[in-house]
Amino acid sequence: MTSLTASSPDLVVRVSGLVKRYKQHLAVKGLDFTVNRGEIYGLIGPDGAGKSSVMKALAGVLQYEGGSAEVFGTVVDSEQAAENVKRRIGFLPQGLGLNLYPELSVEENIDFFAKLRLVPEAELRERKGRLLAITRLDRFRGRLMKQLSGGMKQKLGLICTLIHEPELAILDEPTTGVDPVSRRDFWAILAEWQSAKGMTAIVSTAYMDEAARFHRLSFLSHGRMLASGTPAEVTALVPGLVVTFESTPQLEAVARLKRRYAQVESLGPSVHLFTPERDAHAAVAEIRAVLGDLPVGHLHTDEPELEDVVVALLLKEQDGQAGASEASVRPTRAGDRQQRDGLAVQARELVRDFDSFRAVDRVSFDVQQGEIFGLLGANGAGKTTIIKMLTGIVPPTGGEGRVAGADMRTAGGAIKERIGYMSQAFSLYLDLTVVENIRLFAGIYGLARRQAQQRMEWIVEMAGLSGYVHDRTGRLPMGVRQRLALGCALVHSPRVLFLDEPTSGVDPIGRRRFWELLSRLAREEGVAILITTHYLSEAEHCDRLALMYAGRIVAEGTPADLKTQVEQEVGQLLEIAVDRPGAALTHMMAAGFSGAALFGTKIHVLSRDPSRDEAHLREVLARVGHSVEAVRLRTLSLEDVFVSRVMALERAAQKEKHT
Structure with a gap:
């Protein structure tokens, strides 16, 4: 154990030349960064960038081979060193609810962690009540952890991490796989704890749209730092x-x-x-x-947004080689396209009950051939159940549906022959090569040898796989593996393609290439695409969207239509740049801006009358000594739309319950 006394009192974390190796794979390659007291610091990058290795090293649960990871002036390089700082940190590992106990209730999990951390009973009651209220889990105190949705598990995990009020929270991908409302709750908790308690936090994420919420950040690529600084400083790089x-x-x-x-x-x-x-x-x-x-x-x-800048930096890092494997869909003959016009998916009053629980409640929508249709909803909203009914996996309790001209109730294997399905896990055989995977799927779908060869050539060209055909799938980069999975789902020329969270963990360039493929498949091949995604920025690619809540579709339309509807209902988005934003937020909420929220170093609030509200908030903040640097209108994001809709429905449901 090594103690460094020269550290600044405001310096909480110093990572110097950190190296982590897993056998022959170098996961972290000489990383350097510092985190100051009171900061929310972001480590951003796709799967395999090295984020989790850094987080685990700082938490003292992973040994490293070179450099140092220093926390509160102590180099965490042994079990003893980790013990010396453990009481001052909170660590939330990657994965939904992995730090929780499935057979304990929400409250029992919190109480267990509080006792483990020696939280006094009087303080526990106050903290528990506050955290349960802000996460909106207070109504679920008695529910077993294993019965919670993914978002609820992650919020409970965060409560258990913060219950002893750590000086430093180390949160490894806490929002991955979490619905947008729970993501917003998570950021509200973190902002409040940082503002009220002065807590420091290091948060890793693969979501580029979260980057603006950090005070400072580092973008990692293949174990190296590609860019570092405030969001404004990183944006200014390009x-x-x-x-x-x-x-x-x-x-x-x-x-x-x-x-x-x-x-x-x-x-x-x-x-x-x-x-x-x-x-x-x-x-x-x-x-x-x-x-x-x-x-x-x-x-x-x-x-430009941060993602535009990061993509530019990644392309520069690849030294112009990114275009070499650009995927391109071969144009189809007009006759093929003509056969693919018309209605691809038709759902009418679909209902699915599981015992006394109604998972899907009278859902209706249509998807045309050549259309990209997004199904968005919180965890447990019913999206996956709808897909299972439409693909014939689960029978409906009520209603009817047709997919590619086949009745989902009676078609049986006919539906499976006409659809492609790509799950979040990709469903590939990692020990097989690219060619062997394609041949295997062609055999599963009963393609003759000549037809299988033609489709293989088409897939390799379409997905930009020419440089990888004899490589083992398990060794492929994530983005390339994803394109192979898409090709395998298309090997039998399906008319409808179902995609479940297809871009999770893929770098920004890989995601953009993937969406280019989808766009070309829809426009040129006429394939109907039904997709679910937690990247709400990706939903902008869809032609139409349906927002789901509690088994029902609550809004439907183009992305632009949905934004316009919400703007008319709740107002425009104001972004306020102000000194000491945490304290400023408290004063704004006391003055009636109840929906205001911290967004990194800025404050966001919805306004029906932007000119009047700007003048009012400037007056309120000036009265208490705050300097407002800028107030500007921002375009609503689809996350704003989604959260606004769901929160309004939750309030209505609670009101109805109490009347």
Whole structure:
């Protein structure tokens, strides 16, 4: 055990030259960063970036081979060193509820961790009540942990991690696989604890849209630090503009633009493009010149998001090799496309009961061939049950549905022949090569040898697998493995494709390539795609969305329509940059801004009258000595839409219950 007395009193964590190796694999390659007291620090990156290794080393549960991990002035390099700092930290490991006890209730789990951490009984009552209230778990005190949804498990895990009020919380991917409402709850807890208790936190995540919530962050790629600093400092590393517009035909527009720009993607009916040009007029003029005779409409420019910057840095890191394996879908003959027009999925008043519990309650929707349809909902909302009914796995209690022209009640194997399914786990055989996996799936679906060979050639070309055909699947990068799984799901030319959380843990470039594939499959092949995802930023790619709550569809429409509806109902989003944001938030809420919330170093609040509310909040904050640096309108995200809808429904349900 080594003690370092030269550390600044405000320095909580110092990682210096950290190296972690698993046999021949170098997971962390000389990492350096520091975390100051009171910061919420983010480690961002896809699966395999090295985040969990760093978190475990800091928590004292993983040995490392080089460098040092220092916490509160102590280098954590032995069991004894870990014991010396353990009482001052809280560690939430990766995985839903892995630090909890399934046979204990919500309250019993909290009490157990409180006793383990020697929390006095009087303090326990106050802390427990406060944490249960902010997580909205107070109604579920007696429910067994094993009966909770994924989001509820993660919130309970966070309560148990914070119950002894640690000075440092080490939270390893706490929001992965968690529904958007629970994600918002998690960030509310963290912001309040940081503001009220002065807690420091290190949080790892694969969600790029969470990056703006951190005071400072490091983006990791293959065990190395790609970028580090405040969100504004990281964004400034790659200056440029994001231009969003509509052009038809969309795929032709994207193809032309890709010859000139490194970052071009389809977002529903729009094209999203990053340009290094800083002048908006010059940027738009150049885009129009590249598009030539193609029309441009609904155009607007904006500052780049962190994901745009990180993708640019990743492309630079790959030294221009990213385009070598770009996936492209071969154009289909007009006759093929014509056969794929029409209604692909039809659900009418679907009901599914499990004993006395109604999982799906009279759900109806349609999906056209060539359409990307997103099914969004909190954990337990009924999404997976709907997919199981439509694919013939689970019989409905009531209602009816047709998939690719087949009745889901009576079709049996006919439905399975007409659909493709890609699960979150990918369902590949990791010991087989790319070619062997494709041949195996072709055999499962009964393809003749010649047809199987043709489909294999199509999959390799479509998914950009030409450089990997003889590689073992288990050794493939996550993004490549994901594209192979998509190809295997398409080997039998299905008319409908079901995708369950398909991009979990994939880096931003891999996710963008995957969505390019989906867009081309829908537009060129006419494949109908039904997708569930927890990346609400990805839902922007969908042509239409259905939001589910408690087994029912509560909103449906295009992403733009859903945002407009919520804006009309609850107002526009104001972002406030102010000194001492935690204290400022307290004053704002006392002045009537009840929906205000910390968002990293900013405060977000919904407003029906932005001009009036800006003047009021400036007056309130000036009166108590706060300096407001800026107030600006931000576009509502789909997460804002989802959370607003679900929270309103929860309030209505509670009101109805008490009347």
